[in-house]
Amino acid sequence: MGWGEIKAHKMRSFLSFFGITIGIAxxxxxxxxxxxxSKNMKEGMAxxxxxxxxxxxxxxxxxxxxxxxxGLTSQDALSLEKVMPELQVxxxxxxxxRKNIIFKDIRAESNIVGVVPxxxxxxxxxxxxGRFFTAGDMQFFKxxxxxxxxxxxxxxxxxxxxxxxxxxxEQLYAKYDPLGQSIRIQDxxxxxxxxxxxxxxxxxxxxxxxxxxxxxxxVPLTTFQKYIQNSNKIDEIIVDTGDPExxxxxxxxxxxxxxxxxxxxxxxxxxxxxxxxxGWMKQVRxxxxxxxLIAIIxxxxxxxxxxxxxxxxxxxxxxxxGIRKAVGATRLDILVQFVLESTVLSVAGGLVGVALGIGxxxxxxxxxxxxxxxxxxxxxxxxxxxSIGVGMIFSIYPAYQAAKLDPVExxxxx
Amino acid sequence: MILCKNLTKIYRDGGSGSEYVAxxxxxxxIEKGGxxxxxxxxxxxxxxxxxxxGCLDRPTxxxxxxxxxxxxxxxxxxxxxxxxxxxxxxxQAFHLLxxxxxxHNVALPMIYSNVLKSQRIQKAQILLQEVGLEGKMKNxxxxxxxGERQRVAIARALANDPEVLLADExxxxxxxxxxQEILSLFQKLSQTGKTILLVTHDREIAKAAGGLIQMKDxxxx
Ligand SMILES: Nc1ncnc2c1ncn2[C@@H]1O[C@H](COP(=O)(O)OP(=O)(O)O)[C@@H](O)[C@H]1O
Ligand SMILES: [Mg+2]
Numbered sequence: 108m109g110w111g112e113i114k115a116h117k118m119r120s121f122l123s124f125f126g127i128t129i130g131i132a133x134x135x136x137x138x139x140x141x142x143x144x145s146k147n148m149k150e151g152m153a154x155x156x157x158x159x160x161x162x163x164x165x166x167x168x169x170x171x172x173x174x175x176x177x178g179l180t181s182q183d184a185l186s187l188e189k190v191m192p193e194l195q196v197x198x199x200x201x202x203x204x205r206k207n208i209i210f211k212d213i214r215a216e217s218n219i220v221g222v223v224p225x226x227x228x229x230x231x232x233x234x235x236x237g238r239f240f241t242a243g244d245m246q247f248f249k250x251x252x253x254x255x256x257x258x259x260x261x262x263x264x265x266x267x268x269x270x271x272x273x274x275x276x277e278q279l280y281a282k283y284d285p286l287g288q289s290i291r292i293q294d295x296x297x298x299x300x301x302x303x304x305x306x307x308x309x310x311x312x313x314x315x316x317x318x319x320x321x322x323x324x325x326v327p328l329t330t331f332q333k334y335i336q337n338s339n340k341i342d343e344i345i346v347d348t349g350d351p352e353x354x355x356x357x358x359x360x361x362x363x364x365x366x367x368x369x370x371x372x373x374x375x376x377x378x379x380x381x382x383x384x385x386g387w388m389k390q391v392r393x394x395x396x397x398x399x400l401i402a403i404i405x406x407x408x409x410x411x412x413x414x415x416x417x418x419x420x421x422x423x424x425x426x427x428x429g430i431r432k433a434v435g436a437t438r439l440d441i442l443v444q445f446v447l448e449s450t451v452l453s454v455a456g457g458l459v460g461v462a463l464g465i466g467x468x469x470x471x472x473x474x475x476x477x478x479x480x481x482x483x484x485x486x487x488x489x490x491x492x493x494s495i496g497v498g499m500i501f502s503i504y505p506a507y508q509a510a511k512l513d514p515v516e517x518x519x520x521x
Numbered sequence: 522m523i524l525c526k527n528l529t530k531i532y533r534d535g536g537s538g539s540e541y542v543a544x545x546x547x548x549x550x551i552e553k554g555g556x557x558x559x560x561x562x563x564x565x566x567x568x569x570x571x572x573x574x575g576c577l578d579r580p581t582x583x584x585x586x587x588x589x590x591x592x593x594x595x596x597x598x599x600x601x602x603x604x605x606x607x608x609x610x611x612x613q614a615f616h617l618l619x620x621x622x623x624x625h626n627v628a629l630p631m632i633y634s635n636v637l638k639s640q641r642i643q644k645a646q647i648l649l650q651e652v653g654l655e656g657k658m659k660n661x662x663x664x665x666x667x668g669e670r671q672r673v674a675i676a677r678a679l680a681n682d683p684e685v686l687l688a689d690e691x692x693x694x695x696x697x698x699x700x701q702e703i704l705s706l707f708q709k710l711s712q713t714g715k716t717i718l719l720v721t722h723d724r725e726i727a728k729a730a731g732g733l734i735q736m737k738d739x740x741x742x
Contacts, residue, residue, distance in 0.1 A: 430616050433577060434630035434677065435605015437598045514577045518616060 119419070123412025124456040127497060130406035131460025131490045132467060135482070137398035138489070139468040142481035144391055148384055151314020156196070156229050158348030159380040160358060162365065164341075165373070176369035181332065181339045183368055187346075190364065194357075198225050198345040201331055208324070209291040211283065215275040217323040219292060221331025221341075229345060232313055237286050237301030244327045250334065252297040253325045254285065258305035275321055295334050297326065351381035358382075406493070409456060410501035417449045417505035428509050429517025438510040445509050449502030450495055457494025461487055522553040522684065522716045523574065528583035530569050530739075543569040544580070545739040551718065551732065553588075553684070556711040558727040559720045561736035567720045568689055570736070574718065575687045576604040588684060605633050609678025611688040615670045617662040623649060623673045624658040630680040648676040652706065668699030675706060686710060688719045 152159075164179045184199035201221040208215045224240045233255070244251055254276065279285060289296045303325075305311065332339050348357045358379045365375050421428070428441055436444075468480040530544035543566045551557050559567050572578040573585060576592060579600075585593045592603055604610075617626045627645035636644070649658050652672040662670050671691055678686055688707065692700030704726050711717050711731075719730065727733055735742050 426616075427618060430618060431629070431633075432601065433575075433604065433610055433612075433616065435601055435633035435681070437601040437633070439598070440601075440633055515572050518577075518612070 119412055119416050120452065123409045123416055124452060124459070126405045126407075126409025126412055127453050127456030127494055128409075128460040128463060130402045130404075130409055130497075131457045131494055132464040133398050133402040133405070134493060135461055135464030135486060135490050136468050136471075137395055137402070138486040139464065139480040139482045140471065141391060141395055142483065142486070143479035145388070146481055147312075147479050148314050148387070150312050152351075152380065152384060154230055154232070154312055155314070155380060156345075156347035156349075157381070158195070158350045158352075158354050158357070159229075160346040160348065160354055160361060161343055161378040161380070162346065162361060163343040163376050163378065165376055176372035176374050177340075178369075178374055179341050179344065179365075181328065181341055183365065184341065184344050186368065187344065187361075187364065191357075191360070193348075195347040195349040196225050196228055196345065198223055198229060199328060199341045200226070200343050200345070201328060201336060201341040202322075203331075203335055206293050206324075206335065210276075210279050210285060210288070213276075213279045213282070215279070215323075217275055217321050219324045219326060219331065219335055220322055221328035221336070222325050223328050226325075229347065230313055232306050232311060233303035234306070235301055235303050237299070239301055240325075240327045245329045248330045248333050249327060250295055250297045250330055251300045251327065252290065252292070253301040253303055254290075254299055255323050255325065256280065256302055256304045258311060259307040275323055292324065292326075293335065354379050354381050406497050409453070410497045413449050413453055413498060414501040414505055416452070417445060417502045418508065420448070421445065421505050421509040424509075425512060425517050425520040428512050429514050429520065432512070432514035433518060441512075442503075442506045442510040445506035446499055446502045449506070450498030453494045453498025453501075454491065457491055457497075460494070461490050464490070522555065522588055523549075523551040523718070524584075524586040525549055525574075526584045528570070528573060528580045528585060530566070530573065530578070531581045543739050544573070547583070547739075547741055549734060549741060551716060553716055554711075554714050555732055556708070556717045556730045557719070557732035557734055558730040559718060559734045559736065560722065560727050565736045566739040567736055569739075571610075571687050571689045571718065571720060574685075575608050575610045576600045577610070601633075605630055606681045607683050607685060609675075609681075609683040609686045611671070611674050611678050611686065611691045613690040613693040615662065615667075615674045615694070617670060617673055617677075619662050622659050622661055623654060623665065623676075626662070626673055627676045627680055630677060634681050644680065645676070648679055649673070651679075652676045666699075667695050668702060671695065671699075671703050672706070675703070675710075679710075684716055686715050686717045686719075688717070690720050690722070692721065692723065 162179065179199075181199060184197055188194070188197045200223075202218060204218050205216050206219050208217055222240070223245065224242060227239050235253075237253070239253060240251065243249070256276070285299050286302055287299065289298050291297075326335070328341070346357070346361065348354055358377050361377055366373060369375070431441060431444075465482055468482060471480060526548050528544055528547040529542070532541045532543055533539075534541075545566075547570065559570065561567055569578070573580050576587075576595075580593055583593070584591060587603065587607060590603075592600065595603065618629065621629075624642065624645050627648055628641040631641040631644060646655075646658065649655060652675055654669060654672055654676070657665060657669060660669075662673065665673065671694075675691075678688075686707070691707070692703050695703060700723070704721075704723065707717055707719060708729065719726070721727060
């Protein structure tokens with residue numbers, strides 16, 4: 108396709124170029140987003156535990172309860188460990204909300220979470236200064252606590268510049284180094300034994316379980332139950348079977364186990380993360396279908412445009428085709444020449460599409476904390492092959508029209 | 522070199538179904554190295570004959586042997602190759618690529634006979650020198666006079682060292698002086714052993730040529 112024809116048919120050339128560009132850009136972005144999403148999800152899953160199940164208490168109104176169950180308790184967790192010793196972890200957690208906290212002259216409010224030492228083995232993204240809880244802390248109801256320090260807002264996320272999450276202890280950290288000091292939670296004094304620094308928001312590898320709330324203080328579960336909650340209730344139990352394949356089986360077993368212990372009252376929910384993940388992946392695939400549909404439509408539109416421009420080119424170059432044939436060009440020579448020329452236009456559109464796709468994909472993460480995109484050389488290669496393919500397929504018909512021209516008639520054509 | 526037997530070309534009008542006999546049972550032969558002029562009134566079938574001899578067209582009937590090879594039954598592809606390698610064609614209207622340089626125009630046939638690029642350029646330069654255009658190789662046809670354009674076309678016809686040169690009124694678009702120069706170029710080429718068939722209205726040239734084919738109404742008379 109001569110430069111002359113591209114100029115002579117500016118609109119048509121531009122539209123076909125544009126169609127290819129949009130098509131290729133959406134193909135590339137689809138792949139980039141999907142690869143990034145599944146990478147994040149897999150990393151998050153690895154961090155959470157491959158066979159993760161969560162048993163949480165159901166937030167139902169007291170009226171609808173039969174009142175025969177005590178709800179989730181520490182005893183449930185202990186018994187579960189005994190009945191199913193093959194589970195990799197059983198981590199109970201308890202929470203209480205908006206407790207008053209006083210450190211020297213600073214007052215704040217925070218949720219308090221009671222955790223066990225094993226909590227360090229799942230979803231652990233922190234940089235810990237000091238130490239975490241031990242079995243001894245648990246056994247002797249030690250009044251010790253670990254403060255969580257919020258991660259910096261991400262550089263990439265443009266929204267965070269306008270809306271920053273506040274760390275309730277911001278002033279505290281600005282003024283003091285609290286490690287080793289005492290802090291008052293409600294009516295009790297606790298010793299701060301560790302400070303867990305969260306990673307910057309845009310580097311936080313957690314896919315599930317990111318604490319967006321103001322969960323700033325951890326204490327040993329036993330201490331929590333004795334001094335803060337005054338009961339042995341817990342809010343959730345995290346379980347890891349160690350294998351995503353076995354989660355469905357254990358989901359069933361856990362349900363029967365807890366129903367039995369709660370005297371038939373289903374006052375708990377069980378979340379199966381590998382099932383959740385496959386559900387999400389299904390949605391992601393639907394999303395991909397939409398993108399690919401856009402891609403296919405614009406590639407076809409671009410292809411038809413290329414066919415159009417190529418046909419116009421053939422008509423404007425009949426004489427040239429006659430000359431080439433007269434000096435020995437075969438049909439195949441002419442066919443190849445026109446297909447190649449059209450493919451150049453298509454590939455040019457494709458390359459711009461690749462650039463656009465990469466640009467777009469790099470812009471997207473700036474709308475969320477951690478939304479990774481992966482552009483592999485393979486996907487770029489795929490896009491270039493697609494644009495080559497589209498250029499070739501849609502120029503074969505015009506090129507064939509050129510190739511089969513009769514040399515004498517073509518030479519006579521003015 | 523060229524042996525034609527009972528060549529007939531009939532044009533059929535697809536719409537009305539009417540037929541026109543442009544060549545009517547033409548037989549003749551030309552020796553290797555022969556220089557033959559084809560003369561006759563306009564519309565008598567000279568171009569039709571040359572197109573068939575140049576493998577640009579096929580006869581409706583009859584046989585055409587080029588250096589012993591029957592070409593009227595060849596496939597499209599083989600015909601294109603014979604056209605490119607064994608025959609050099611010079612047209613009245615030059616038929617050069619308007620946007621390409623003289624050099625590229627002369628090199629064009631060698632693209633299709635698979636000559637390497639460096640050799641193509643080298644050969645084209647030599648040919649352009651031979652036709653006296655060493656100073657104008659980079660010019661496009663629009664930057665050349667009619668006589669110079671026809672020299673480029675002749676150089677192009679010689680690109681693949683064809684045995685046969687076919688020229689259809691090569692001086693038809695030129696004034697008599699430049700026409701004369703072009704014709705003497707053909708005479709010079711004839712002396713190098715090329716077999717030449719030339720359509721002309723010029724009585725002098727017709728006389729100077731070794732042979733004469735006089736045509737009327739699609740027949741040799
Ligand atoms: N493609 C064609 N279809 C129908 N008639 C044709 C075609 N080409 C040539 N003719 C006719 O064949 C006759 C011979 O044409 P041509 O060989 O060009 O004559 P010349 O070159 O001697 O002037 C003319 O009458 C012309 O009208
Ligand atoms: Mg003629």
